[in-house]
Amino acid sequence: MALLEGRVAVVSGGGGDIGGGIARRFAKEGAAIAVCDVSLEKAEAVAADIRASGGRAIGIAVDVSRPDQCEAAATRTLAEFGKITTLVNASATVSPDGNVEKIALDDWKRALDVNFTGMFLMCKYTLGAIRAAGGGAVVNIASSHGHFGLPGRTAYCSTKAAVMHFTRVLAIDYGPDNIRANTISPGPIDTERSLRRYGSRENSNRVRGVGQVLGRTGTVEEVAAAAAFLASDESSFVTGTDLLVDGGQTSFKGSSLERYSS
Template sequence: MLTLEQHHNPRTEVSMTKEFDGKTVIVTGAGSGIGAACAEQLAAAGARTVVADLNLSGAEAVVARIEAAGGMARAYAIDVSDPESVKAMVDFTLSSFGRLDGAVNNAGIGGPLKPLADYGLDEWKQVLDVNLNSVFYCMKYQIAAMLQTGGGAIVNMSSILGTNGFANASAYVATKHALVGMTKSAALEYSAKGIRVNAVGPGFIRTPLVENAMDEATLTGLAGLHPIGRLGASHEVANLTLFLLSDQASFITGSYHLVDGGYAAQ
């Protein structure tokens, strides 16, 4: 018969190993909002994190918070719409940490709110360059780096508007729909090579991108569109993103996961 001391209860065993120890992850658009929450949670879970953003001072502020909490991170100024800038970011990651294991392709813009026929050609092109072409550039170079060390995981930040329409946001909606399709195709191409690729579809999240584009009355109206009765928070999107990057999601690839307070269920 086992004595009390000999009895092993796995449910009470405490592991000191962090989920992302030894792994390196890039997060784009990480100077604020969802990207910052992802970067900080990844670092807290042990990842060596590259905090990439067009706004270098914002990225540096995130790195300062990570380092103050005992994590390891590097800030990097990037224009995700420029393929050479994206390639340089991946090269910087490899030279800094020697490998790439994960990526959160989160950088994006909302674009003007106006009917499709009123969109300027330059306005349309900018939204496509930042929200869609940039993710192609990121995955192109990230996947090549991950293949060098046996695989990895990528999360592309889409939106609830990756499957739903929204009036006066044709460019944004088009990019987020296309991003889901590109995610599925990349997953099929690289799953056998150890790389998982998934997309996350946040509802309306209270981030600087949303708050700067809308007044408080509009934000209140948006909150009412979610059955849960409020806007989401950045850390709630980061929670799902980290799960999809982790080994706990090892059988999940090519899929699109909502974190939307019930918006798309209506």
């Protein structure tokens, strides 16, 4: 039996690389998917792809910083599929780099609105339905950069750390409703964006994979596999935790990967 048979998942940022990968994997595992993204075009493209593979999916335009749009997405999903059992929050905005003096207040607020408050809003408008369905799972995408800082990435790193703590408290509050909540912290994952930046997977691996414990970057499919685990009954006793899908990036703090060989 497929891992997510009979589930209905709302995936924010579902038009993106990781969100899209999760949506596709969940659909393969039997779930119906509401692919939500600020870009309707991207959401529709992923939903069409899932339908073309025999799955059930709709695309919905949602800016997660807008409470009315988050609420409307939940209402539309319920109208289309009759219930919601699963929420994945994978949307994030590209935060401007810079130290505190350089970041404009509006950019700071936008990063918080999309990366952090957006999760709060998507949870706010779907948890009642998940409870009504008898329980389910929330999977929030954080980042290895929520575990350690990077120069000039104040907004991104701070929002990702906040996502993890938010999710712990969510797990505590909703455990009695049989709703589990966990985060995934991806490390360096090859996506369209990183491929655009580094030119090719080989080059991305050369630049970002070097010094990683596994000597390479990760794939969208590897993050999606972790999300499928956390959304399914395979993780039925796992809540309030963070799953690092970072190839060991966070455990290794050295500068050389010379192996102990005697």
